[in-house]
Amino acid sequence: MSAARGWGWVAHLRAGGTTAWADWTGTGPDAGRFLPGAQQLELLRRLNQAGTPSAALAARVLDASAPGRGRPDLGLVGAAGPARFGPAPVDPADLPARELLRVAAGLIAEDLAAGPRPEAGAGAGSGSTTGTRLAAAARVRLPVLRRGIRQLAGDPAQVPVLRAELARRGRPEGIPGAPVLVLGADLPTLLARSWTARVLAGGAPAWPDWVHAAVRRGRLPRRADPARVAAEWADRVGAHRVTVVLDPDALPRLLGVRGPLPAPPALGADAVELARRTAPALGLLVSSAERAALLRERLVPALLAAGGTGAPPAVPARDLGWVRERAVGARDALLAGGYPVVGEPDTLLSRSRTTTEDGPAATQATATEAGVLGLAVRLLLATDVREEGR
Numbered sequence: 243m244s245a246a247r248g249w250g251w252v253a254h255l256r257a258g259g260t261t262a263w264a265d266w267t268g269t270g271p272d273a274g275r276f277l278p279g280a281q282q283l284e285l286l287r288r289l290n291q292a293g294t295p296s297a298a299l300a301a302r303v304l305d306a307s308a309p310g311r312g313r314p315d316l317g318l319v320g321a322a323g324p325a326r327f328g329p330a331p332v333d334p335a336d337l338p339a340r341e342l343l344r345v346a347a348g349l350i351a352e353d354l355a356a357g358p359r360p361e362a363g364a365g366a367g368s369g370s371t372t373g374t375r376l377a378a379a380a381r382v383r384l385p386v387l388r389r390g391i392r393q394l395a396g397d398p399a400q401v402p403v404l405r406a407e408l409a410r411r412g413r414p415e416g417i418p419g420a421p422v423l424v425l426g427a428d429l430p431t432l433l434a435r436s437w438t439a440r441v442l443a444g445g446a447p448a449w450p451d452w453v454h455a456a457v458r459r460g461r462l463p464r465r466a467d468p469a470r471v472a473a474e475w476a477d478r479v480g481a482h483r484v485t486v487v488l489d490p491d492a493l494p495r496l497l498g499v500r501g502p503l504p505a506p507p508a509l510g511a512d513a514v515e516l517a518r519r520t521a522p523a524l525g526l527l528v529s530s531a532e533r534a535a536l537l538r539e540r541l542v543p544a545l546l547a548a549g550g551t552g553a554p555p556a557v558p559a560r561d562l563g564w565v566r567e568r569a570v571g572a573r574d575a576l577l578a579g580g581y582p583v584v585g586e587p588d589t590l591l592s593r594s595r596t597t598t599e600d601g602p603a604a605t606q607a608t609a610t611e612a613g614v615l616g617l618a619v620r621l622l623l624a625t626d627v628r629e630e631g632r
């Protein structure tokens with residue numbers, strides 16, 4: 243056992259070194275009462291491998307805790323004495339990525355909480371309430387309201403983006419009773435977008451668990467079921483005032499605007515999983531409303547800038563058959579509902595058909611702990627660079 247070896251490695255990592263613990267042979271003077279934990283040391287080594295973290299970020303990593311469920315800070319094998327209780331010391335290189343992710347998620351949460359606070363409920367991801375829409379409409383001249391303003395419902399990724407864009411163009415959603423556009427897509431996409439919305443609202447179970455919970459209930463989540471949304475609106479405003487839109491290219495014409503409309507953020511499976519792991523730690527630092535706003539308005543753009551784009555998560559193989567059945571049921575319910583459908587009703591089945599039991603379709607992805615950790619490292623470095631450039 244050599245605490246001097248451990249302190250030497252700490253100094254090496256603080257200076258930007260990347261030598262693994264098993265290969266380190268140097269020594270150094272004690273720099274504190276306790277060595278940093280193995281999780282923190284290995285995360286700093288990964289940061290050094292990927293870039294050049296500042297001295298301030300290195301210090302934050304070494305002083306960080308590992309929030310959430312998992313093991314406590316672990317000692318370095320060969321530098322810490324035998325544990326009298328609790329887990330034994332470890333070689334940091336043997337730690338699973340999820341242990342390093344716990345530390346990284348806590349640091350990302352701290353960065354979010356320390357920055358400017360967006361207004362809770364504002365922005366493209368917020369999902370306006372009726373009161374907000376009425377207030378916005380009241381600021382628009384009446385002739386604009388007479389030009390066929392619609393209400394939007396359905397797809398939890400498209401709707402908030404379009405609401406924000408329409409408001410920017412001076413065409414907010416209509417007052418209650420206005421015609422309703424129910425936006426849809428293929429069922430695997432709607433499932434992934436519904437899960438993502440839950441994550442960004444403050445938290446959700448892991449993707450496979452969330453999908454399988456819907457299977458056990460025998461019912462699709464509401465916003466992943468355009469037939470159910472359309473039926474609910476038909477009860478309120480009449481089926482003749484509800485249009486289901488499965489062709490996004492038709493939206494400019496239906497909304498009465500010129501030019502292309504923005505697409506939802508293309509968050510990949512790894513990015514959404516990193517947001518999911520960050521949400522609990524952020525919830526310890528800010529209110530629930532602030533957490534949701536920070537996840538949507540600050541974390542999502544940061545994830546996209548750090549390379550978090552990509553395909554949504556793939557439906558787990560064990561649940562593919564059920565998803566296909568639900569897609570057929572949703573299509574048949576739309577056709578029986580009596581409302582116009584813009585686009586092909588079989589759109590609901592498209593990716594359900596191309597996904598096989600042997601693996602996900604090309605338009606789907608599976609989050610991996612290594613991929614999520616890599617994104618977390620890039621995000622921490624990118625945030626560090628921005629702060630140093632102030």
